[in-house]
Amino acid sequence: MWVTKLLPVLLLQQVLLHLLLLPIAIPYAGGQKKRRNTLHEFKKSAKTTLFKEDPLLKIKTKKMNTADQCANRCIRNKGLPFTCKAFVFDKARKRCLWFPFNSMSSGVKKEFGHEFDLYENKDYIRNCIIGKGGSYKGTVSITKSGIKCQPWNSMIPHEHSYRGKDLQENYCRNPRGEEGGPWCFTSNPEVRYEVCDIPQCSEVECMTCNGESYRGPMDHTESGKICQRWDQQTPHRHKFLPERYPDKGFDDNYCRNPDGKPRPWCYTLDPDTLWEYCAIKMCGKLGSNLLLPFPLTDWI
Structure with missing residues (x-):
């Protein structure tokens, strides 16, 4: 008799325990929280480091596994005693070096280093x-x-x-x-x-024809979306790798036209938008730049 009375209580306890564990299980099943992608905010100079001639300039260093981790720390200025303007990723030693200066600062010069990649915050070095x-x-x-x-x-x-x-x-x-x-x-x-x-970055360098030779600094689409880096495969996987196409100008996340579309474009950081065209001025015949209309019904 007491067994039949106790059974509903045990079942209720099991249901309550399941409900308590459910919120914990959902995030685990869905994976870790997605981090902000910040590497697109930097201009990369491969096999390059910075040498400071001024001994008063500060440097902060720490072991990190990837350049993405270095970029996140630089953008957030987390644990840094200065405003980070650039960093170097030591690929051999898996180490970041953060700087409150960049290659345009006085008392600083670029140096070749096979194991180093220099990343400079574009906001501090762009002229547009x-x-x-x-x-x-x-x-x-x-x-x-x-x-x-x-x-x-x-x-x-x-x-x-x-x-x-x-x-x-x-x-x-x-x-x-x-x-x-x-x-x-x-x-x-x-x-x-x-x-x-x-000037606007869309005006710094104009394009001719369909822009296959365009090598300007535009890194946003015509709707304002930020471009995905060509050397990254997130959020969109693609075939246009810089090492595979060294003559296509796949620098950082700048708009390019590697496949003969009507004008330069880029993959976007929006997971729901694979790619979009970029608004770049046409070179005028008499030296003036014209922003010409283009059809939007084109191929991928």
């Missing part, structure tokens, strides 16, 4: 902007009309309330993502601020 230029961290410090910029940490001749680690020296910035692009307060007391003349 994407969209409104909110991520621009270059060194242009002159306005569109040629006025020298006022340092961000100065209140002379113009007082302001702008603060931030990326507001360095008197470089043009767009800290609030305004429509005009990077700007600065000026050193002219009569002109409070002015935009800077920094």
Whole structure:
């Protein structure tokens, strides 16, 4: 008799135990949480390292298994006593070297090193902007009309309330993502601020014909999606490997046209979008650049 009364209780305990374990089992079955892909934010120079001539420049180093891990640490500045602008991955020793400088910094020079790959944060070395230029961290410090910029940490001749680690020296910035692009307060007391003349990356290098020879720095699609690196197979697997096609210009994640499509394109970091075209200006016959319309119904 007591067995028949106890049986429903035991069954209820089994059900409750299963429900308690279910939330733990779901993440395990689905795999680990996907990490942010940050390697696309760097310009790669193979077999290259940086040599600092200035002994005061700092370096941080630690053993890491992949360049992706180095990139994540650099972008997040995790455990670093400085703002990371570049890193070197030592392939032989599986070690990262993070730098608060890059190849454009004074007191620094590039050196050949077979076991090294240099990765520089593109925001600090590119001479063009994407969209409104909110991520621009270059060194242009002159306005569109040629006025020298006022340092961000100065209140002379113009007082302001702008603060931030990326507001360095008197470089043009767009800290609030305004429509005009990077700007600065000026050193002219009569002109409070002015935009800077920094071109869009789609305009830095124009293309001819269908853009098979295009080798410019555009790394976003026409809808704004970030391009996947050609030397990576995630999120999309593909056949266009840089080592297999050394003459196709598969540098980093820049838009290219290796297969004769109507214009340059790239695989995207969006798992649901395999590839998209890039908006790149056509070279005009008289030296002007024209952004011409193209049909969107093309082949893969």
